[in-house]
Amino acid sequence: MTWEIVIGLEVHAQLMTHSKIFSGASTAYGAQPNTQACAVDVGLPGVLPVMNREAALMAARFGLAVGATINRVSVFARKNYFYPDLPKGYQISQFEIPVVSGGTLEIHTPEGEKTIRITRAHLEEDAGKSLHEQFHGMTGIDLNRAGTPLLEIVSEPDMRSPAEAVAYLRKLHSLVRTLEICDGNMQEGSFRCDANISIRRHGDKTLGTRTELKNINSFRFVERALHHEIERQIAVVEDGGDIIQETRLYDPERDQTRSMRSKEEAHDYRYFPDPDLPPLVISEADLEQLRDELPELPDARLARFISDYDLGADEAVQLTSQKEIADYYENAVTKADGETRLTANWINGELMAWLNRCNTAFTDSPVSPTMLGQLVKRIQDKTISGKIAKEVFQAMWNGEGSADDVIASRSLTQITDSSAIEQVVSDVIARFPDQSEQIRAGQEKVIGFLVGQVMKATSGKANPQAVNDILKKQLLN
Amino acid sequence: MSISKKDVEHVAHLARIRVAPDELTRYQEGLANILELMAQMQDCNTDGVEPMAHPQDIALRLREDRVTEINERSSFQKGAPLVEDGLYLVPRVIE
Numbered sequence: 001m002t003w004e005i006v007i008g009l010e011v012h013a014q015l016m017t018h019s020k021i022f023s024g025a026s027t028a029y030g031a032q033p034n035t036q037a038c039a040v041d042v043g044l045p046g047v048l049p050v051m052n053r054e055a056a057l058m059a060a061r062f063g064l065a066v067g068a069t070i071n072r073v074s075v076f077a078r079k080n081y082f083y084p085d086l087p088k089g090y091q092i093s094q095f096e097i098p099v100v101s102g103g104t105l106e107i108h109t110p111e112g113e114k115t116i117r118i119t120r121a122h123l124e125e126d127a128g129k130s131l132h133e134q135f136h137g138m139t140g141i142d143l144n145r146a147g148t149p150l151l152e153i154v155s156e157p158d159m160r161s162p163a164e165a166v167a168y169l170r171k172l173h174s175l176v177r178t179l180e181i182c183d184g185n186m187q188e189g190s191f192r193c194d195a196n197i198s199i200r201r202h203g204d205k206t207l208g209t210r211t212e213l214k215n216i217n218s219f220r221f222v223e224r225a226l227h228h229e230i231e232r233q234i235a236v237v238e239d240g241g242d243i244i245q246e247t248r249l250y251d252p253e254r255d256q257t258r259s260m261r262s263k264e265e266a267h268d269y270r271y272f273p274d275p276d277l278p279p280l281v282i283s284e285a286d287l288e289q290l291r292d293e294l295p296e297l298p299d300a301r302l303a304r305f306i307s308d309y310d311l312g313a314d315e316a317v318q319l320t321s322q323k324e325i326a327d328y329y330e331n332a333v334t335k336a337d338g339e340t341r342l343t344a345n346w347i348n349g350e351l352m353a354w355l356n357r358c359n360t361a362f363t364d365s366p367v368s369p370t371m372l373g374q375l376v377k378r379i380q381d382k383t384i385s386g387k388i389a390k391e392v393f394q395a396m397w398n399g400e401g402s403a404d405d406v407i408a409s410r411s412l413t414q415i416t417d418s419s420a421i422e423q424v425v426s427d428v429i430a431r432f433p434d435q436s437e438q439i440r441a442g443q444e445k446v447i448g449f450l451v452g453q454v455m456k457a458t459s460g461k462a463n464p465q466a467v468n469d470i471l472k473k474q475l476l477n
Numbered sequence: 478m479s480i481s482k483k484d485v486e487h488v489a490h491l492a493r494i495r496v497a498p499d500e501l502t503r504y505q506e507g508l509a510n511i512l513e514l515m516a517q518m519q520d521c522n523t524d525g526v527e528p529m530a531h532p533q534d535i536a537l538r539l540r541e542d543r544v545t546e547i548n549e550r551s552s553f554q555k556g557a558p559l560v561e562d563g564l565y566l567v568p569r570v571i572e
Contacts, residue, residue: 017542024545033563034554038546042553054542075530076537082493084567089493097530130570140564268491273530281536 003199003237005230006207007165008157011172012150013182014126014190015058021125021149022049022092029188037128037143043087048276055149058181059099059123060282061290062151065179065297066118068103070287076123076277079269084141085128093152095271098122099280105155105175106299107167108317116168117156123280124150145189151181157196157207162226166219169193170321174298178323186217193217195226198243199233208233209243213257216250225250229257301326309333309340318348324362328369335373339380346376350393367396375403388412388460415462418470421454424462425470428453439475447471480509 020027023040040047063070077095100121107114128143153172159165173191176182184191193216198208211233216225228250233243248257296304298320305316305326320326329347336343351372355365375396379389384407395406407413415421428450429436438446447468454467485504489496496504550563559566 019542019544019546024540024543026544026546034550034565035548035563036546037553038549039553044553050540051537052542053539056539073536080491084565084570131564132569135561135564135566137569138559138566139568139570140561140566142564270491275531278531278533278535278537 002202003230003234004202004204005160005162006157006198006200006210007159007162007226008196009155009159009165009168010194010196011153011155011169012126012192012194013153013172013176013184015055015149015151015181016183017052017054017058017149019052020147021052021055021123023147025147027148029185029190031144033140033142034144037146041087041147042143043089049092049274051277051280052149055123056099056280056282057286057290058149058179059121059151060287061179061181061294062121062153062176063100063103064287064290064294065175066100066103066105068118068121069101070282071097071099071101072284073097073279073281074099074122075279076274077271078274079124079271081269083127083130084139085130085143085146087128087143087146091125091127092274092277093124093271094122097279099282105168105171107164107171108313109164109167114158114164116158116164119154119156121151121153124152126150151176157198157210162223162230165195165226166223169219169222171298174320174322178295178298180295186219189217193222195222195229197226197229197233199230199237209245211243211245212247214247214249214260221250221252224252224255225257228255232257298323298326305329309344311341311344315341315344315348319344322362328362328365328372331369332373332376335370336376337380339376342379343373343376346372346393350390354393354397366399367393371396371402378403378407382414382416382463383407384412384414385460385463387455387464388414391460412461415458416466418466421458421462421466421470422474424454424457425450425467425474428457429471429474436475439471447475480505480512484508 014027015021017027019025020041023038025038025041026036028036034042040049060070062068074094075097076092078090079093079095080090082089098120100118102120103118105116105118107116126145126148128141128146131140131142134140155168159168173184176191177184182190186192195213195216196210197213198210200206200208211229213225213229216222229248236243247260249260250257302316302320305311305320306313309316311319318325319329325347329344332347333340333343351365351367354360354367355362360366375389375392378384378392379386384392391410392403392406392412395410396403400406400409432450432453435446435449439450450471451464451467454462454471455464482501482505485496485501485508488508489504554560554563554565557565
């Protein structure tokens with residue numbers, strides 16, 4: 001029996017405002033507990049929320065970027081539940097009329113482009129944080145996060161595999177960062193994801209019972225958590241059981257999902273329009289300005305990379321997967337004498353490998369775009385070979401200066417003087433008479449061995465193509 | 478419009494309001510009356526009337542995105558039963 005997997009995602013993106021959505025308290029991360037929670041945030045009696053204009057505009061900017069309807073009038077509602085990190089006893093959110101309705105996001109899958117529909121995106125306030133560990137059996141509450149503006153972006157159940165879910169999430173992550181509405185920092189919880197998952201038999205029209213997976217805070221965890229939950233559901237159904245609609249928590253340490261204590265009344269939120277807040281109106285003039293100011297979006301940048309830089313789809317997708325990588329690439333290319341593909345290879349290859357190995361962020365790379373561009377230029381003008389360039393790259397990574405500095409200090413300039421190469425080639429032929437004879441006898445493959453010997457004798461500084469040509473000339477003519 | 482004692486207990490629990498057993502009947506009647514009034518309103522013909530989310534026909538006032546609040550933790554925490562390391566302490570909420 002094969003199963004069809006159905007996944008929908010809810011993403012909470014913290015908006016990059018300076019102050020909170022309904023108060024003038026700071027949203028800066030990492031402050032001492034409760035020092036950025038004002039009377040509104042702690043829910044003292046008699047206070048009133050006053051909406052942050054920037055948060056509304058950021059939500060609209062997102063809507064425009066995904067081709068959604070921006071609801072000119074949207075309504076804040078109270079979502080009622082009791083939890084100690086929610087001081088008012090309700091969360092101000094949007095329910096019946098969110099600020100953004102509809103929209104789509106294109107993702108790249110092995111089968112090609114796929115459109116994921118966005119149901120809605122609504123504004124809401126974040127709750128505080130509960131710390132359960134170090135307080136001798138009690139829970140500590142930090143309300144600094146309470147009131148931080150969130151955009152909750154809800155997708156339709158359009159994804160059919162964990163890989164598609166990750167692709168959607170990455171695309172969304174890249175988009176909100178390009179729009180500069182969310183910093184996307186998953187460790188700090190600025191970009192959080194809940195997943196709704198169900199399975200059904202291929203061809204079934206109705207959706208299976210879904211479970212909700214919470215607490216998935218990295219792209220890697222998303223894929224693993226979804227895999228585990230799908231396997232669990234399939235095992236339950238194939239054993240003749242039924243899936244129970246519940247919220248499950250992914251535990252990265254044990255690499256499994258487990259049921260959260262079931263709250264039978266958890267979803268009885270009794271939404272109603274918040275009487276403290278009249279409807280949010282976004283003017284046509286504001287929308288017009290937002291449209292004008294919209295930056296180049298990841299999809300447009302991808303298309304431009306393919307057409308203007310003559311890149312393959314896969315390498316262009318990699319380069320535009322993060323704004324920082326795309327910026328790095330464009331900066332490097334300007335220094336690389338038009339070597340668009342070679343520069344792309346170096347970023348997707350050597351640079352990525354070093355960043356991963358040293359666990360370094362793109363923006364912290366010790367090799368700057370200018371440095372990389374100049375290195376590519378030296379490969380292009382044949383000052384050094386691609387092989388030597390790796391040595392130069394490593395030296396630049398370790399702080400030995402620019403490509404030209406390294407090439408000079410380590411005397412790495414490629415030997416282009418063909419008489420010098422010819423001399424070495426003659427020596428090598430003399431040292432390896434057997435192999436030379438084999439080549440003369442027609443076994444041209446053996447030439448690779450001799451090229452290797454010449455490269456060794458020149459410490460890699462000879463141009464391999466020139467060596468190859470000279471060897472052939474000397475042996476075969 | 479009727480409402481059961483169980484319904485009363487349910488909404489009381491959701492709102493975290495303690496209702497003594499001998500008060501249940503009174504609440505049951507009171508809530509039934511409110512629902513009766515709602516039922517009357519449901520009968521009104523509202524064709525062509527746009528639903529409204531707020532009794533006044535006004536738009537939300539927006540403020541500029543500026544930090545205007547200062548740290549008032551110490552005065553807020555004077556009223557809290559228990560604090561430690563700047564955190565409010567409450568009975569443990571997870572198992």
